[in-house]
Amino acid sequence: MKLRNLIIGLAVCLASLVASAQLNLTSPVTNQSSFSGEFYDAPAYGAWQIAVFGLGSTAGGTYSISLYAPAITLADGRRVAIFGNSTLPAITIGSGATTETVTPSSATGCGAVNTNAAAQGSCVLTATFANAHGKGDIIVSGDSGYQEAVNDAANNGGGNVFWYFDTGVLALATGATTTTYSQATTGATTGAPSNFFPIGSYVLGVTGRVTTTITSACTGWEIGDGTTAARWTANNTGLTAGTVATNTGAAWTTGIASTTTGYSMAANKSMVITCAGGNPGAGAVRVKAWGYTPVGSN
Secondary structure, eight states, X not given: OHHHXXXXXXXXXXXXHHHHHHHHHTSOOOSXXXXXXXXXXXXXXXXXXXXXXXXXXXXXXXXXXXXXXXXXXXXXXXXXXXXXXXXXXXXXXXXXXXXXXXXXXXXXXXXXXXXXXXXXXXXXXXXXXXXXXXXXXXXXXXXXTHHHHHHHHXXXXXXXXXXXXXXXXXXXXXXXXXXXXXXXXXXXSSOSOSSOBOTTOEEEEEEEEEEEOOOBTOOEEEEEOSSSTTSSSOOBOOOSTTOEEEEEGGGOXXXXXXXXXXXXXXXXXXXXXXXXXXXXXXXXXXXXXXXXXXXXXX
């Protein structure tokens, strides 16, 4: 009888543990910005938005805007003053035809993280804008949260910032053999920075997929950094939609991210598609890259 009761008790405990595990499996942690105070996930910093509180201009030029709040609340509840460092992140501001991405030249009153109503309008950004902007305009991250994460890591003793950049569908230029990624090229309101591969970072992988078949004189395509045409992938003669070129650290060999070119970035670099043979008549490619940047403490 005692043995029977012991077996029943163990069965109940096991069932309880299984149920608990199942509950944990259905409650994953998401949008975590920082892990152990040493690792920072840049995409978790890229979904913020703040409205313009005042100032602004009725025409493009160099002017200032004030914000409703000097800081943002991340999805995991952490409060971060994203304009409180000397290196300011790019912002995307406006809507429709007036949407643009700029990097502020200065920020004042932006270091507080409180949420008091008195803080409204205290954070002032100055930048050179192509368009008019004013009260009610929305600003969002202009670099997928990358510089925001770097600043947060620096403010908290340093760490590794993991980043992931996506060009979206990038139409190839038909008047040249090269196409350089920029947010204007894809028409995106926010996305990867124009310096697609940040200085001081280690690139862990790059992949490209043809989304619209490449035509005319272009006989192959490769992914580079504006200096080395095939830094990330060798010439790929697959031109039809769906063709993929992928490279990761384990596959980088002589000629592609070799000891000469490297997979560590000594300078900011762009993402450039180069066509072999001549200019494309049509075609589009989507490129994704990922890696990490070691960040020291302020």
